[in-house]
Amino acid sequence: xxxxxxxxxxxxxxxxxxxxxxxxxxxxxxxxxxxxxxxxxxxxxxxxxxxxxxxxxxxxxxxxxxxxxxxxxxxxxxxxxxxxxxxxxxxxxxxxxxxxxxxxxxxxxxxxxxxxxxxxxxxxxxxxxxxxxxxxxxxxxxxxxxxxxxxxxxxxxxxxxxxxxxxxxxxxxxxxxxxxxxxxxxxxxxxxxxxxxxxxxxxxxxxxxxxxxxxxxxxxxxxxxxxxxxxxxxxx
Numbered sequence: 001x002x003x004x005x006x007x008x009x010x011x012x013x014x015x016x017x018x019x020x021x022x023x024x025x026x027x028x029x030x031x032x033x034x035x036x037x038x039x040x041x042x043x044x045x046x047x048x049x050x051x052x053x054x055x056x057x058x059x060x061x062x063x064x065x066x067x068x069x070x071x072x073x074x075x076x077x078x079x080x081x082x083x084x085x086x087x088x089x090x091x092x093x094x095x096x097x098x099x100x101x102x103x104x105x106x107x108x109x110x111x112x113x114x115x116x117x118x119x120x121x122x123x124x125x126x127x128x129x130x131x132x133x134x135x136x137x138x139x140x141x142x143x144x145x146x147x148x149x150x151x152x153x154x155x156x157x158x159x160x161x162x163x164x165x166x167x168x169x170x171x172x173x174x175x176x177x178x179x180x181x182x183x184x185x186x187x188x189x190x191x192x193x194x195x196x197x198x199x200x201x202x203x204x205x206x207x208x209x210x211x212x213x214x215x216x217x218x219x220x221x222x223x224x225x226x227x228x229x230x231x232x233x234x235x236x
Contacts, residue, residue, distance in 0.1 A: 030189075032172055041181065048094065
């Protein structure tokens with residue numbers, strides 16, 4: 001472990017996506033996607049509902065869960081059980097399924113780097129670390145808010161070399177407008193065109209788009225609101 005005010009990461013913060021668009025109906029038929037985009041989609045399912053609401057509440061999240069989130073946030077600690085914390089609901093921990101899932105959504109503090117913390121008495125033999133800057137050291141009971149940098153070992157390097165994330169990167173994936181994901185092949189592409197009743201190739205257009213944090217949030221929101229997610233995000 002080494003102290004640092006920021007951590008470096010090879011995790012991508014931008015992902016490219018090739019869309020196949022029916023220009024006549026103005027809709028995305030499907031997207032040709034790399035493992036990075038599929039990893040991001042699968043990562044969405046690992047997000048606690050409290051994290052999803054926190055990410056979307058500033059972008060006019062539909063429904064009443066935003067109001068529920070605000071109610072908990074505004075509730076005085078006086079009404080909380082002594083062994084309960086509002087932060088456990090408002091800022092739930094996100095499961096860590098390995099490195100190299102694209103950073104297309106902000107962390108709780110708005111940053112894109114995962115941070116680890118220690119207490120101020122770390123040099124005195126306190127070797128406890130945490131990923132929560134509000135946690136108290138079990139030894140000296142001080143806040144563990146001094147930033148540290150995690151250095152991956154050889155095992156992590158091997159996983160990173162194999163691509164990390166959720167899915168393997170040896171194939172290209174097909175992502176439908178409603179986010180159905182499947183391995184892509186020539187046969188599957190032709191089958192999809194027949195399914196969409198495409199008679200003229202001239203009505204089809206390829207478009208390469210890039211996703212960064214803004215588009216990641218838009219995609220998260222659209223996935224909770226509609227079935228034509230890719231069309232909503234990239235053609236609206």
